[in-house]
Amino acid sequence: MAENGRVFRANLVQKQGQKAGLTYSTAPQVSWALNQLYPFLIIFDGLLNNLMWCCDDIWLPFIYLVLLTMVVNLGEVLDRYSNIIKALVASWLGLMSLVFVVLSYLYYISSVVHELKQEEPPTLDDIVVIMENVHYKLERMRDDVGRISRIRKRELASLVLILMPLNWLVSTYMVSTQSYVKFLVTAGLIFHSSWCQCTLRLVWRSLFVRQVFFALYKQQRTTLSKDPISDHYTVIKDALDVAVPRELDLLDDLKHAMRLKQFVCEAISNGCDQLKGDPNYHWVKVLVVEYRIYENQRKWPLDGWTHNTLTYERTKYSTGQGSTLSRSLSPWEFQESLSPDWIWIEDGWKPHEWEYCDTEWNIKGPVDSLDCYTRTRTWVRSAFQSLPEL
């Protein structure tokens, strides 16, 4: 708060929108080419406007959609209607729609050309603005498609394999080809509208939808979780030479392990090269590894951080790296399940700090923030195992 009690707020960064004039800095040939391109750009922009439903007149795309679906009717009219009059009416309507769509497209083009002739020629900036517009809209449309296809890219082949028979089944037995085409036309025409995009985003908020989605496209998650857990360690020293006093062999297993641990620790920190040649010591090879178990939590609006994660993502505890994460026991259960030839070096599990991630577990930083929805931390404990002497 400022000294007079009023809240002081910073301003958002604004695009200034001021650009240097392009007229003198552009080659005449380029300008000429752009000028030739201008009508096409405008027409293409109009087409994109209709696809994205962002024209001034928001009802026009809807009317075109209806007309196009009626044009599809033209195809198989006689099959569907037993009544000849109905069939005639339907095909007449379809034909009229086709004529109207074509006519209005031609009319649009001719009106654009006509208006451009009447107006004074465009400045270079006008052309650039239209180009930016077109580019921006194309980018948006690519984003719309990308939001879905990015997830699919890896499974594209399997997707095609799954969808092809499904496609065939649906179009052969469940609906007529005509309805199928109609559906495709409708879906294609409304897909890039902001309503459809927002609907998809809202639908994506549903857990059920996500579960169905991941059940269809992310099968490897479920297959991986059956993996043997004990393999998930990081090797620190694959064959560490440790000098062990000979009298250690006389001790029973437990005490032997206790003492052995001391020497292993010593060997890890300092090495034990100075004992080389000492007759009181004999040498064993030891595999030293570090077990890492990730603890995962998700932020829920009302409960805060809980272990309640989504069914298709990481569970409460997980091991592994990257995409090969798999379900795991908790560290303390895990240490019980470990085979007895492993000997722990530390006394207990050590946690790292929490790392906060976005909803797809991409690490954002060490502090909770608005864009953090999940967090993870690593429990670490290292162990060693005597390798059998060769």
Add this chain to the structure above:
Amino acid sequence: MPERSSRGGRRNSLIGGLMARKYENKARPEVNAGPNRFSNRELIHGVASSFLEAAYQRLQSSKATDKITIEDDYESYAQTSVSENSESFWKDENFRQEYEFPNGPDETGNDPLGLKVKNGAKDEKLKNSTQEHFVDILLDKMISTILPDSFPEREQFTQRVKDPLHKKRQTLSATILANNLKVLTTKLGAVFELQDSVIRLITWRNPSGTVTMLILVSMICFNPIFLAIIPLLYVLYGIMLPGYMHRHPPHRTAFLSRRTYGKSLLVSLASGGRKVSWHPSDDVQEYEYNVDANPEEYQRAHHIKQSMEFIVNLRDLQNSMSTMVALSKSMEKFVFGTAGFKDEHRSTALFLAGLGTLLILWLISPLINWSIASTLSIWTLMIAIHPKVRSKLARIIKEDQVNRGKKALEKTERYDIILDEAPDVRFIEIFEIHKRGAIPEDWSFLKFSSTVFDAQDSFRKAQTPPPGVDFLEEIKPPITWAFDNNSNWEIDYNVEGWSCDRGLALEVDIEDEYLVDSSFKRRRLTRKVLRYANPARKPSYK
């Protein structure tokens, strides 16, 4: 329990008092203005709201036992929480940091300010209460002039005012009325906007919208379930999704170019006039330079816009109220005029035409594909009222043709409808009263009166002549009745009969057609009167 019984007792005593006042003495009206007396205003509160809520009240009282507690609960809840709720509703859970300031500086630094606010609120409250008081006095005066002190249903309404269930409803108050008007005016913008857009649709100012509407109506005609689907679609995509898009914009900024080129065939073909308003859709934002560079300017502009909107809304509200008044007047004209057989020719013709249509529709309805018929008729109608088409149609259908049609219709009404029902027949009676003179057989004519003027008559007791006229020609038939021109006054010779009917035969003598008592004799004259129809119905306030 004791409370309730005492309340009941008070009510009883109150009703008793009112009854007593009504029937006992007319010359002493304002004496019992004790604590139990109701002011006219209180009564009118009861009357006004009981007219509105009579049905609801009845429902309530039938369920009174199990409903009261819930309603009491709700009332108390509503009373305590309304003020906070309406304020806190607009706070956004995602922006707590905006309104939950840290406690420290608020408690210490802003304390005097807080006090000031409190005092201000107090002042405001005081002002409000005095204002209300003044306005209510005015209202009371006004009501007392329009409401007679002894209107017959007063007890009934008094009871309603006293009803405990009733007390919870808001009473009539000019301040509440004005306040509601103020609040409504600010919120009705959307309604007027809707009204405007409907007008724009009908007049083809927005041709693509009109065509869309027609397509939707056709869809409803062919599949009535769309009647349920389209409102749901509107709620989802017309209300909810814009809300979502406002909170999470899809970032589809359109770089508006200098002008848009090209025309749509549909629009230039079917436009009925310039489209007045442009609807900016929420997902495409105009490129705004430095919106929050100067928040105060912005705030001021916003304020000006709001007050402009208020005034425009108020004007629209007034206009729509005028429209409603006009509408109710024409409704009244229809109900009490055309449908009330005021002009019997026209009403009969209308009824017969309606009956014919009804029968035809009933008979041919199974033979018609109503989906196609209604779709075609709606498209035809909308195309016919298109401004361009309409003028062409008007040129085709000449004026004199229309006039000729009107004349033919009038002729049909006049000569094809026969109004020859036998009128109502009744008889009126009058008594010709003679007074005995000094000698027994000397009678002098006194008056034609509608009373028998027997010994019990109050006028006779007061020794004044009865109300009446001196000549038979001066007698007029009762209101709405007319004399049968072919009938004359006839003397009733069955004296015994009519005197028996009035319980007079025992006390008096009969001489010829006269009934004679101590100092008067009278004979009964009757005449036939006719009436074609009762007067047409009238609304209660006429």
